[in-house]
Amino acid sequence: MTESDTETEELSVDRFYDALEDHGRPVITATALARRLDVSQERAMQALDALEERGDVERASVAEDPTVFYASDWARMVERERVVFFPERREIVVDQPEQFTRAQLAQFARLKDTTRTGGYLYEVRREDVWQAPYDTHEELVATMQSVLPVWPSTFEEWVVEQYKRAHRFELRTHEDGYVVLVAANESLLGNVAEQRLPEGALRAVISDTEAWVAEDRVAEVKRVLYEAGYPVEDGRDLETGEALDVQLHLRLRDYQQEWVDRFDEKGAGVLVGPPGSGKTVAAMGCIEAVGGETLVLVPSRELATQWREELLTHTNLVDSQVGEYHGGKKQIRPVTIATYQTAGMDRHRQLFDDREWGLVVYDEVHHVPAPIHRRSVDLQSKHRLGLTASPVRGDDREEEIFTLVGPPIGTDWDALFDAGFVQDPEVEVRYVPWGSDEAQERHAKRDGHDKRQAAAANPAKIAETEHVLEREHPDKKALVFVEYLDHGQELAEALDAPFISGEMAHSERDRLFREFRNGDRRVLVVSRVADEGIDLPDAEVAVVASGLGGSRRQGTQRAGRTMRPEGSAHVVVLATRGTTEEDFAQNQTRHLASKGISVRDGDAKAFETTDGLVAATDDTDADDEDADGDEAPDDAAE
Incomplete structure (x- = not known):
C-alpha cells in the first residue's frame, strides 16, 4: 500500500490484522504500522484512531514505552x-x-x-x-x-x-463437408499431430496447418492430443438430425437460460450444477434449441422412465414421440432414452448409429470414461450435452468427460445457494463407537474387504440412525443409504421401513419411490440404486450409514438427494471411529466442501460412554456370511 492509496481509503480491520501478523507480535505501535503500510506515521495514527472509534482496535499506554494498539476481537482475528x-x-x-x-x-x-x-x-x-x-x-x-x-x-x-x-488445435467443418484439424502453426501440425496420432486418423494433409480427419476417428484424435497436452476445441458444424419441433412449457430461471445460451453457442458442453438446480429442465431447453431428434443416455431404467415422464409433462411432445430402450423396453422414437449399458452393446449399437440424431444427452456423464460407456461418445458429429452434479471420478479420468463431450458449463454452486434456488445442505460427519466388544474384535481379525464390511455394519450405527430419524428429525422425510445387503436389511427391520436394492423388481422400486414422493412413506433404506438421478423431492434428511468406501462423486450424489429449493436439509455421514471409514468420510465430503457447502464433524449423539463402547445391540448372526452379505451389486447395471 502506498501513501496515495491510504489517503483515498480507510484502513480496514483486515489490513490491520495483516500488519499484526507481519509484525509477529500481538500489539503494534503507530510507527511500526507506518513501516508495514509504507505510509507516514501521521497517516498511520489517523487510521488507528478511526479503527479505535469503530471499536475494531484498542490502545494501551505503557509508562516507559509508546502507545501500542491491539485487536478488540481476538476471536475474529483467529477465525478470519x-x-x-x-x-x-x-x-x-x-x-x-x-x-x-x-x-x-x-x-x-x-x-x-x-x-x-x-x-x-x-x-x-x-x-x-x-x-x-x-x-x-x-x-x-x-x-x-x-x-x-x-x-x-x-x-x-x-x-x-x-x-x-487449450486453444492451439481446433476441429472445423470444411466447405466440402469433411472434418479438418487446424493447428495454430506448421510445427504443431507436423511435430505434434502427425507424430502422435495413430495411422489412419488423419487421411491427408491439405495445407501447412490443416489436415483431413477420418470422420470415424474424431474421438480418438481428441483423446490422443489431450494426452499429449493439447486439448482440441470443437468448432465443427454439428448435425441437427431430423427436425423435431420441441416446445418447453416451463419458463427457465435466469441461470438455466444462461446454461442453454452457452450450450447453444458452443454446440457441446457439460452442465455442472448441484442436484435440484434443474439440469434436466435446462437439458430440455437445449433439446428445444437444437430442434432435432434426440438420444438421451442414462445409467438406469428408473431414470429412463423418469426422463420420459418429465418430457411428456413439460414439453409439447406426445407419447408416440418419446421411447425407452433398455432391458425392459425396446422403442426407437424421435426422442429415445436408453441406458448406457444397452447402448454400448454390439447387437444394439447399430440402431443408435444409423439414426440421424441431432443431440445426444449424457445424463450422469461421469459414467462416460468407463470402457463400455465411452463407446457412446464416438457419436462425435452430434451436438453433445452432459449433465452431472460432480464430474470427479475415483480413477482421476474426469478430464475425459470434457474432452469427449464438451467444456464445463454452470460451475458456480454458491450463486445458486445464495439466490435461494437450491437448498444448501448441512453435512455432518459423526464418528460412531463400536456397538460391542465382539463387533470390534471381529473387525480386528479381518482384512481387506471383510474388514471394511465389518466397520460398515457396526451395530451401533442402528442406534445412531434411529436417534437421527426419531429424536432429531421425527417428522421429516429421510433416506438411509447403505452399501451391503445384510446391513440394509438390518436397518430396514429396525426402522420398520422398506429396503430398496438392485435385487428388488423394478415395478416394486417404482411403487416405493412414488409413495415416497407422494408423502405416503417417510423413510426409505436404499442401496446404490438411489445414488444417481432418481428424483426424490422433499428428502429433507439423508443418513449415509455405510458405503464410505465410495467416491467423492458418490458423496455428492447422496448429499444431493436433499438439495431442493424449499426447507432445511441435513446430511449425516456415519463412520466407525478408529477405522478407515474416518478417512473415507473426509474424502466423500471434500468435493462438497469445495463447493461452499458447510461440512462439520463430531461424535455420535445417540449415546455417551466412558470406555468408547456402546451397550450391546442386536448383533446376532454377525459372523454368519452368505451370498446376501456380499457387497451390493451396482444397481445401475442391467
Whole structure:
C-alpha cells in the first residue's frame, strides 16, 4: 500500500490484522504500522484512531514505552480467512475460507485435501486451467488475482501458456463437408499431430496447418492430443438430425437460460450444477434449441422412465414421440432414452448409429470414461450435452468427460445457494463407537474387504440412525443409504421401513419411490440404486450409514438427494471411529466442501460412554456370511 492509496481509503480491520501478523507480535505501535503500510506515521495514527472509534482496535499506554494498539476481537482475528499461495508447487492453503473464495477457487483449482479445523488445500493443475470456464486468459487471470495474495510473474506465464495450449488445435467443418484439424502453426501440425496420432486418423494433409480427419476417428484424435497436452476445441458444424419441433412449457430461471445460451453457442458442453438446480429442465431447453431428434443416455431404467415422464409433462411432445430402450423396453422414437449399458452393446449399437440424431444427452456423464460407456461418445458429429452434479471420478479420468463431450458449463454452486434456488445442505460427519466388544474384535481379525464390511455394519450405527430419524428429525422425510445387503436389511427391520436394492423388481422400486414422493412413506433404506438421478423431492434428511468406501462423486450424489429449493436439509455421514471409514468420510465430503457447502464433524449423539463402547445391540448372526452379505451389486447395471 502506498501513501496515495491510504489517503483515498480507510484502513480496514483486515489490513490491520495483516500488519499484526507481519509484525509477529500481538500489539503494534503507530510507527511500526507506518513501516508495514509504507505510509507516514501521521497517516498511520489517523487510521488507528478511526479503527479505535469503530471499536475494531484498542490502545494501551505503557509508562516507559509508546502507545501500542491491539485487536478488540481476538476471536475474529483467529477465525478470519487466510489464503497462502505456494506458486512453485501451485498449491493454495486456505484457512476458514469464505463462500466467495471457495466459489472462485472452484473455477480454476482442485480441492486436494481438507482438515477438521477448517483448512483447505487446493492445487492448480494444467487440466484445471484448460477447463476453466473463461473466454480469454485475461478473464481467468483476473479471477485468480482476486483470490491469490501474491502473483508471481512466473506463475502468470505458466497459466497463460496452459490456457493457450487449450486453444492451439481446433476441429472445423470444411466447405466440402469433411472434418479438418487446424493447428495454430506448421510445427504443431507436423511435430505434434502427425507424430502422435495413430495411422489412419488423419487421411491427408491439405495445407501447412490443416489436415483431413477420418470422420470415424474424431474421438480418438481428441483423446490422443489431450494426452499429449493439447486439448482440441470443437468448432465443427454439428448435425441437427431430423427436425423435431420441441416446445418447453416451463419458463427457465435466469441461470438455466444462461446454461442453454452457452450450450447453444458452443454446440457441446457439460452442465455442472448441484442436484435440484434443474439440469434436466435446462437439458430440455437445449433439446428445444437444437430442434432435432434426440438420444438421451442414462445409467438406469428408473431414470429412463423418469426422463420420459418429465418430457411428456413439460414439453409439447406426445407419447408416440418419446421411447425407452433398455432391458425392459425396446422403442426407437424421435426422442429415445436408453441406458448406457444397452447402448454400448454390439447387437444394439447399430440402431443408435444409423439414426440421424441431432443431440445426444449424457445424463450422469461421469459414467462416460468407463470402457463400455465411452463407446457412446464416438457419436462425435452430434451436438453433445452432459449433465452431472460432480464430474470427479475415483480413477482421476474426469478430464475425459470434457474432452469427449464438451467444456464445463454452470460451475458456480454458491450463486445458486445464495439466490435461494437450491437448498444448501448441512453435512455432518459423526464418528460412531463400536456397538460391542465382539463387533470390534471381529473387525480386528479381518482384512481387506471383510474388514471394511465389518466397520460398515457396526451395530451401533442402528442406534445412531434411529436417534437421527426419531429424536432429531421425527417428522421429516429421510433416506438411509447403505452399501451391503445384510446391513440394509438390518436397518430396514429396525426402522420398520422398506429396503430398496438392485435385487428388488423394478415395478416394486417404482411403487416405493412414488409413495415416497407422494408423502405416503417417510423413510426409505436404499442401496446404490438411489445414488444417481432418481428424483426424490422433499428428502429433507439423508443418513449415509455405510458405503464410505465410495467416491467423492458418490458423496455428492447422496448429499444431493436433499438439495431442493424449499426447507432445511441435513446430511449425516456415519463412520466407525478408529477405522478407515474416518478417512473415507473426509474424502466423500471434500468435493462438497469445495463447493461452499458447510461440512462439520463430531461424535455420535445417540449415546455417551466412558470406555468408547456402546451397550450391546442386536448383533446376532454377525459372523454368519452368505451370498446376501456380499457387497451390493451396482444397481445401475442391467
